[in-house]
Amino acid sequence: MDASIKFIFKTTINQINITALPGSPWAGKTKKTGRHVPGTLWPFLVYLYFPIFDLMEFRSGQGVIKEHTRFQSALLGRPVDIDFYLPTHVPDPAAMSLLLINDGQDLEKLGLLGMLEGLYSHHHISPLLCVGIHAGRERKMEYGTARVADYKGRGAKAQLYTDFIFSELLPFIHTRFRIERFREKAFAGFSMGGLSAADIVWNQAHEFTKVGVFSGSLWWRTRDKNDLEYSDDTDRIMHQQIKNGTYRPWLKFFFECGTADEEADRNHNGIIDSIDDTMDLMHELVQKGYSREKDIEYLEIEAGKHDVATWARAMPVFLRWGWGRSK
Secondary structure, eight states: OOOOOOOEEEETTTTEEEEOBTTBTTOEEOTTTOOEEOTTTHHHHHHHHOTTSEEEEEEEETTEEEEEEEEEETTTTEEEEEEEEEESOOSOGGGOEEEEEEOGGGHHHHTHHHHHHHHHHTTOBOOEEEEEEOOOTTHHHHSSOSSOOOTTSTTTTHHHHHHIIIIIIHHHHHHHHTOSOOSOEEEEEETHHHHHHHHHHHHTGGGOSEEEEESOOTTOBSSOTTSTTOOHHHHBHHHHHHHHSOOOTTOEEEEEEEEESOOOOTTOSSSOHHHHHHHHHHHHHHHHTOOTTTTEEEEEEEEEESSHHHHHHHHHHHHHHHHBTTO
């Protein structure tokens, strides 16, 4: 048996320890009897003995296991669907990094499983546990900036969502995979999910090292753009947070925009707002002390749209940037 990572499920009542081994992901033995558990059987035993893993589903790819779990959040007052993408060959679990991804419901369409399989098979990235957090019906309330809602009151539950990440999800992940400490943690998201990721990483920087923002809703503002008193300099919430925040030298930033992300151009400078807002945020980061060359990566996709297909083109670039073997 090699030293690859094991999934261990225990209960003090039944004294069961079921282990998934590389090459036979779902096979294992019971601790009490030592008997082999058939590969098709043990996921059902886990469901029976561990009701917390509601609607648990598994899928194994070459070098990556995808696991779906429904987690009941007391803070959000709703079940949260979560997808885990776990590499199977990890000699040292402490060497594995963690990537949280908002809008996890889009990751299957994005093709993340196959993408990770390809990157691992070519040894392009180091071990990374990707966690896709599905958005709920109140996405526009749970995503946003935790300290300030936008001018329409959207993002009013962003602080609850942040609390969910730290008080419920991260402890669940550490317990679920029996990993006391990850090498590093990062957060990424698309559109409003990208804004949410940026807000959480910036304001909880002691927990993270990187953030990925794909077509981020960085226009998020305290005034309607049609308000006569609106100003880019004072009313964009994320920009103000950077401007008034503290420089944390360990943070790294990845931004992606498509040239066809949108058509809006509120200042009529010939550049669409999503690119303008992203470039302006990067400028604030540079003003804060971050290096444009060393700390910030910007990917602009020609004809890229505000859609999953475009983000699928950007994701491998992000993964290699953040966790490439040379990193």
